[in-house]
Amino acid sequence: MSTTELIPLRNKWKTGVIIPSLLLVSAVPVFAHNIEKHFKVEPHSVVTIHNPNGKVVVKAWTKSEVMVIATHTSDKVEVDAEQSGNRIDVMTHQISDSISPEDLQADYQINVPEDAELQIHDDSGEVTVANVMGDMNVETVGAGVDLEDAAGYLTVKTVGGSFQCVRCSGRLEVSSISGSFKLLSLHSFHVHAQTSKGNILFDGEFLPNGIYRLKNYSGVIEVHFSPGDSFDLSASSLKGKVNSQASLTPPSHPQNVPKFGNAILGSFNSGHAKVELSSFDGTINILKRN
């Protein structure tokens, strides 16, 4: 039964006016609030972003300026973007006591100078950062984190969010409980990645004197290597398996071989980098790069 059948014919003209009007009125609250702000900054500026829920996209540009474009739909939240010296603070905060998680949502598109330092806190949603060369600290609960062409000291901490890093360099420290990591085309001299229930894929360079520590409790740790790579390898899984396609020279100190679980130790070529892979009951695969 359609709504029209319940309305007398003589009132049909009213229906034609009133219903669209009502729809228009009811649609008002979902209109997005758009905010755009620009801030002039000096070199090595700091940008902090606190967002409980939503997408945060940060891209570097060549201007000495930070641009913040924020969008939110609820009237129960406010977006603040303020400058304090060479620091820009961006924050979503609630202005109502009763608020649903959906009301908290705000999306950001932020442009920063290449050398900006970022501190991002985003509980749920998504964080994407591209071409930023400054140090970076990202913390999320469920939000996934994607970094591209990032450098500096990168620290990422999630609870369940996944992490992907493409063409990152510098120093990388990432931890999670159930998030999986993909570290692709990496050019980092220090990588420390730990997740409990997640997979870790490392497909990057092993730089001379670099240290690469990947650890999980369960899941798969997969590392790709090329014939020209040079690293000392220590791979151990307490309750799981270790599979390696690398031809290793046995260690000169056999007493370092773990007494428990499955382990592979040795040097690949000259052993310039240090690669430590460990898992509680997961599988470790060391595979030749295709």
Add this chain to the structure above:
Amino acid sequence: MATISCRDFQTQHEGTNDALRDVSAQAHIRDCASCRSFIEDLGAIRSVAHSLEPADAEPPARIWVSLRAQLEEEGIIRNAAPKSWFVERFGGWFNSLPRPALAGAYLCALLAIAFGLSGPINARINRQRWLDGTESSTTPLSAHLMSAEQASFSSPVASESPVTASLHKNLEIVDNYISLCENSVREEPDNEEARDYLYGAYQQKADLLAQMSERRLNAEAPGQ
């Protein structure tokens, strides 16, 4: 005089300070560089251990009292189980502690235990320390954390937000690893790696509980 073997020597003297009082041991040390080094290592470990004594591996009882009372007050856990003796004794201390300090207290307490017991020490001493200290430290710790976890799952707040649900889900994951690691350590007390995984899991759980507590405080005081 017949000298003793390295194995016997190290077994007899690993946990004591009496190595040089025994004539046969003295003779053995004179001839055996390895055991001389072993004794020197033990001495170094003892001196380091003495210097660390003030930072007791077992946190004071008031820490647990405070944390439990705070979690109960905030509704994260319920007082289902009878209070332990130290709760009875020290329960009144809680109210004098500042609330913000409590969010990270779990983490601090756990880190104290973890770092206090996971130093670079001889494997045989590790075994003894596990039997003597770790188990007795981690048992009440595990009980407290488990209690907090179970109660927070039944909290109505847990279902309000996907983020809170995610935190609880991950807490469950960490609990599972704690259980697996505990079993592993019990089966193989000499397994330092298993113990490291256990401490790592405790640390993660403490971190999560601190996060949850902090979120709750923030939710109670929005805009602050």
